[in-house]
Amino acid sequence: MDAPLLQMRGMRKSYGGVEVLKSVDFEVRAGEVHALCGENGAGKSTLMNLLAGVVAPDGGEITLGNTRCAAFAHAHAAQTAGVGMVFQERSLFAPLTVAENIYAGRQPTRSWGVIDHAQMIRNAERLLAETAPDISPRERLQDLSPAHQQMVEITKALSLDARILILDEPTAALTETETTRLFDLLRRLRSREVGIVYISHRLEEVFQISDRVTVLKDGAWQATLPTHHTTPDELIRLMVGRGLAPSPPPRANTVPAGPPLLEVRRISDPPGLASPCLQEISFQVREGEIIGLAGLAGAGRTETALTLFGARRSAQVLVEMAGQPVSLRSPSEAIDAGLGYVSEDRKESGLFLDMSLRRNVSAASLTRFGRWWFDDAGEKRVAEERRTSLRIACRDVEQDTAHLSGGNQQKVLLARWLQVDPRILIVDEPTRGVDVGAKAEVHRLLRDFAARPGHAVLVISSDLPEILSLADRIYVMRAGCIAGELSRAEASEEAVMRLAAARQSPAPLPSSSQDRLA
Amino acid sequence: MSPPAANASPRRVGLSRESGLLLLLVVTVVLFRLLFPVSWQQFATFDNFASVVRNMAFEGILALGMMLLMIGGTFDLSVGALASMVGVVTGWLMKEAGWPVPFAVATGIALGAASGFANGVVVAKVRVNALITTLGTMGIFSGVALLIGGPGITFLPPSFARLGQSEWLGLQAPVWLLAVLALGAHVALAHTRFFRQFYYLGSNPKAAYLSGIPVERLQMLGFALMGLLAGLAGIVYAARVATASSTIGVGKELGAITACILGGASLQGGRGTAWGALLGVLFVALLQNMLLIKQVRPEWQGIILGAVLVFAVGVDSLLNRKQSR
Structure with a gap:
C-alpha cells in the first residue's frame, strides 16, 4: 500500500455554533479517484473548501506530500502546495480566450510587462494537447460548451502543477457523452499519479469512476470503502441512516384527500x-x-x-x-x-x-x-x-x-x-x-x-x-x-434517495444491487 | 389617510432625503441673506421668483417623468433631445405645413408619447439596457430635430405663443402647467395602486414579477409617460419664446436626473417622490439664480452644482451607512 499523497486529520469547522465538520479524517493516494458522498449539507463542500484554503478550519492537520500544516492560509497557498479545485460555479472569465483564462494573472511577459501572446498560446496549446486537444487556445470561453469550459478549468488547475484535483459535482451540467469524455480525461490523469477527489450525488458515476469512496453524514465521517466492495444500497444507508438525529413527528392522521x-x-x-x-x-x-x-x-x-x-x-x-x-x-x-x-x-x-x-x-x-x-x-x-x-x-x-x-x-x-x-x-x-x-x-x-x-x-x-x-x-x-x-407509507429517506440518485444506464453496477435500482 | 412621509418607501428613522434637501435649501437662502445683504434686495422680489420658477418649468416637467422612471429603477437620456424634436416638429407643422395650432400641438404630444413608448419597447421587450437604448435614441431625436428645423423655427403663430406666454396671478402658463402636473404626479405616486407598482418594480424587479406585477407593461408605460411629458415640455417652451429651437433640450436630461437624485431618487430604484423631484429642480434653479445675481461666471455654475450633487449624495450615503449599523 503506497503512502497517501494527501492526509487530512481531525478537520473541524463550526459556523455560528453549529458544527458542520466533526473531526473528519480524509486521505487521497496518488493515482486514485476518491469519491466523496453525502446528502446536501453533510459537509463535503466545507471539507474541500478547507483543503483548497478557501475556508479556515477550527482544528485539524493537513499533510500534502512533504508539506504538513494546520491549514492553508489562503487559496493561493493551497494552489502552490498542489491543490487544484474545479468549482461548482465556474471561476472563469467568459469574454476572454481559453489561453487567457488558463494563464489569468500570470501571463508570460516580455520586458516592461508586455504580455507575450504568442508564447502564451503556444504554452496553452501544449497543455490542451494532453487534456482536450479539440479546444483551440484562441477560442473565447463563452463560445464553448459547459463540458469544454470545465476541461479548460481542469487544464488550468493542472497547469498550476496540481497534484490533487478536486471536482465538485462536475457532471451537473454535462450530457452523457460529455461525461464519458470527462471520465476518459480523469482516467488519463489517474495514470499520471494525480490524486482526484470526486464529489457527486450521482452514485452511478461514483461506481463508474472511483477507486474508493468516503461517506460523510451531518459533518461526521461514516466510512471509507473500496468502491468495488460496496453497493449503492450500502452507500445510501450510510448517507441517510439518521441514527441519533431526532426526526420530526409525521403529520398527524392525514385528512382523506379530496377531489x-x-x-x-x-x-x-x-x-x-x-x-x-x-x-x-x-x-x-x-x-x-x-x-x-x-x-x-x-x-x-x-x-x-x-x-x-x-x-x-x-x-x-x-x-x-x-x-x-x-x-x-x-x-x-x-x-x-x-x-x-x-x-x-x-x-x-x-x-x-x-x-x-x-x-x-x-x-x-x-x-x-x-x-x-x-x-x-x-x-x-x-x-x-x-x-x-x-x-x-x-x-x-x-x-x-x-x-x-x-x-x-x-x-x-x-x-x-x-x-x-x-x-x-x-x-x-x-x-x-x-x-x-x-x-x-x-x-x-x-x-x-x-x-x-x-x-x-x-x-x-x-x-x-x-x-x-x-x-x-x-x-x-x-x-x-x-x-x-x-x-406516505412508502416514503423514507432511503426510498427518496434511491429514486433521486440513481440513473437508468448500463453502468457497471454490482449485479446484486442492479435490480433494486429503479 | 397616512401622513405623506409614509408615501415614499419608508426606510429610515432620520431625515428623509427630501427633508434634507429642504433644509439645505433653507440654509442656502439664509446664508445668501446674511452674506450678501445688498444682493438680497435683488433676490427677494416677486419678479425674481417668477423668473426662477419660469426657468425651472421646462426641467421640472422632465424631472417629474424622470422621477417615475427612476423609482422604477431606470432612466431616459433621450428626453432633452425628444423635447427639442417635438418642439421643432410642432413648430414645423403649424408654420411650414400650415396645420391649425390645436392639431399641431396634439400631434406633437402624441409624437412625444410614441417616441417614449418606442424606448420602452426596446428596453422592456428587446431587453436592451436603458442607458444604451436612450443614448441611441438621443442621437436619433436630436438628429431629426436638426434635419427638420435646422437651428430652429422662429416667429411661430401668436395663437400658439399665447399658450406659453399668458399669465395668471403673475406667473406664466408653463409654471402653472408644472404645478398641475406635479400635483397630479404626487397624487398618482402616493395614492394610486397603479403607480405604487413602480416602487416594487424598482426595489426588486424579480420579486415584483413573481408577485404578479406586470413588469414589462409598467416599463413601457413609464417610458411612454416620460415621452409625453418631454413632448409637453418642448411644446410649452417653444410657445413661451415663440421659437422652436433644435438644441433647447441639450443636457436637460442630465439636469433632470441630477434634480431627481438631489430630491431622493436612487439609481438602484425603489425610492423617490414627486415632491422630491420638484424640490430638486427648485434647489438647482435657486442656486443658479443666486450665482447669476452675484455675477458668477457661468463656467463656475457647473463646478458648483456638480460639487453640491456629490456632497449632498455623499453625506446622505454616509449618514445612511451609520444608521444601518
Whole structure:
C-alpha cells in the first residue's frame, strides 16, 4: 500500500455554533479517484473548501506530500502546495480566450510587462494537447460548451502543477457523452499519479469512476470503502441512516384527500434549451393534500414550480385547475388561476428588502386595496393582522424587511401569499436558513393552509426529514423527469434517495444491487 | 389617510432625503441673506421668483417623468433631445405645413408619447439596457430635430405663443402647467395602486414579477409617460419664446436626473417622490439664480452644482451607512 499523497486529520469547522465538520479524517493516494458522498449539507463542500484554503478550519492537520500544516492560509497557498479545485460555479472569465483564462494573472511577459501572446498560446496549446486537444487556445470561453469550459478549468488547475484535483459535482451540467469524455480525461490523469477527489450525488458515476469512496453524514465521517466492495444500497444507508438525529413527528392522521384540484398533464421544455430540461412532467394535487417535490439540486424542481407559475415562458404547459384547463403564461395569470409561489431565494427574488413590512405583505394583492385609489389604512390594518397572527418579530410594520431574521423574513413572504389566498400554495425551500422555532411555525402554517377546504400545498425541499414529515405524497424528480411517486407509507429517506440518485444506464453496477435500482 | 412621509418607501428613522434637501435649501437662502445683504434686495422680489420658477418649468416637467422612471429603477437620456424634436416638429407643422395650432400641438404630444413608448419597447421587450437604448435614441431625436428645423423655427403663430406666454396671478402658463402636473404626479405616486407598482418594480424587479406585477407593461408605460411629458415640455417652451429651437433640450436630461437624485431618487430604484423631484429642480434653479445675481461666471455654475450633487449624495450615503449599523 503506497503512502497517501494527501492526509487530512481531525478537520473541524463550526459556523455560528453549529458544527458542520466533526473531526473528519480524509486521505487521497496518488493515482486514485476518491469519491466523496453525502446528502446536501453533510459537509463535503466545507471539507474541500478547507483543503483548497478557501475556508479556515477550527482544528485539524493537513499533510500534502512533504508539506504538513494546520491549514492553508489562503487559496493561493493551497494552489502552490498542489491543490487544484474545479468549482461548482465556474471561476472563469467568459469574454476572454481559453489561453487567457488558463494563464489569468500570470501571463508570460516580455520586458516592461508586455504580455507575450504568442508564447502564451503556444504554452496553452501544449497543455490542451494532453487534456482536450479539440479546444483551440484562441477560442473565447463563452463560445464553448459547459463540458469544454470545465476541461479548460481542469487544464488550468493542472497547469498550476496540481497534484490533487478536486471536482465538485462536475457532471451537473454535462450530457452523457460529455461525461464519458470527462471520465476518459480523469482516467488519463489517474495514470499520471494525480490524486482526484470526486464529489457527486450521482452514485452511478461514483461506481463508474472511483477507486474508493468516503461517506460523510451531518459533518461526521461514516466510512471509507473500496468502491468495488460496496453497493449503492450500502452507500445510501450510510448517507441517510439518521441514527441519533431526532426526526420530526409525521403529520398527524392525514385528512382523506379530496377531489383533484391541480392536474398537471404535461410540462416539457423545448429540447436542448435549458438544463435541466424538463420532460413530460405530470402529477396531481388533490384538495387538502400537502405534496412534496423531492430531488437533488439541479433535478428541475424549482424549474417545474416556476413553469407552473408562468415564469418560464418557453416551456409547453398543459394544466387543469379543478377540471378546467387554465392558461399560465405569466405569474399574474397563475395568481388569477389560483396559484401562489413562495420563491426559493427570499432575498434575491422574494422580498423587497428596502421596503417596509406592510408593503411587502401587500405586494401580490395590491388590487384588494383598491383598483385606482390605494387604501393605505386597509393595507396597514392587514399588515398588523398578519404580523400578529404569524407572530412576526419586528419593531412595527413600517420597518424595512432587510434587517429581519431569516425566519421572520420567511414569515413575511408567507403572509404575502396568505393575503392572496391562492388555492394551491407552492413553497420552494420554505425553511432554508431558518431557525428551529420558526421552522416549526412555518410547518404548522402550511398544514393549516392545506387543511382549509379547497386548498392544497406543494412543497419543494432538499431537507428530507422536512418533506417526509410534511407531505402526504412525494414525487421524486431526477434530471428533469418525475422518477417516481411515493405514498406516505412508502416514503423514507432511503426510498427518496434511491429514486433521486440513481440513473437508468448500463453502468457497471454490482449485479446484486442492479435490480433494486429503479 | 397616512401622513405623506409614509408615501415614499419608508426606510429610515432620520431625515428623509427630501427633508434634507429642504433644509439645505433653507440654509442656502439664509446664508445668501446674511452674506450678501445688498444682493438680497435683488433676490427677494416677486419678479425674481417668477423668473426662477419660469426657468425651472421646462426641467421640472422632465424631472417629474424622470422621477417615475427612476423609482422604477431606470432612466431616459433621450428626453432633452425628444423635447427639442417635438418642439421643432410642432413648430414645423403649424408654420411650414400650415396645420391649425390645436392639431399641431396634439400631434406633437402624441409624437412625444410614441417616441417614449418606442424606448420602452426596446428596453422592456428587446431587453436592451436603458442607458444604451436612450443614448441611441438621443442621437436619433436630436438628429431629426436638426434635419427638420435646422437651428430652429422662429416667429411661430401668436395663437400658439399665447399658450406659453399668458399669465395668471403673475406667473406664466408653463409654471402653472408644472404645478398641475406635479400635483397630479404626487397624487398618482402616493395614492394610486397603479403607480405604487413602480416602487416594487424598482426595489426588486424579480420579486415584483413573481408577485404578479406586470413588469414589462409598467416599463413601457413609464417610458411612454416620460415621452409625453418631454413632448409637453418642448411644446410649452417653444410657445413661451415663440421659437422652436433644435438644441433647447441639450443636457436637460442630465439636469433632470441630477434634480431627481438631489430630491431622493436612487439609481438602484425603489425610492423617490414627486415632491422630491420638484424640490430638486427648485434647489438647482435657486442656486443658479443666486450665482447669476452675484455675477458668477457661468463656467463656475457647473463646478458648483456638480460639487453640491456629490456632497449632498455623499453625506446622505454616509449618514445612511451609520444608521444601518
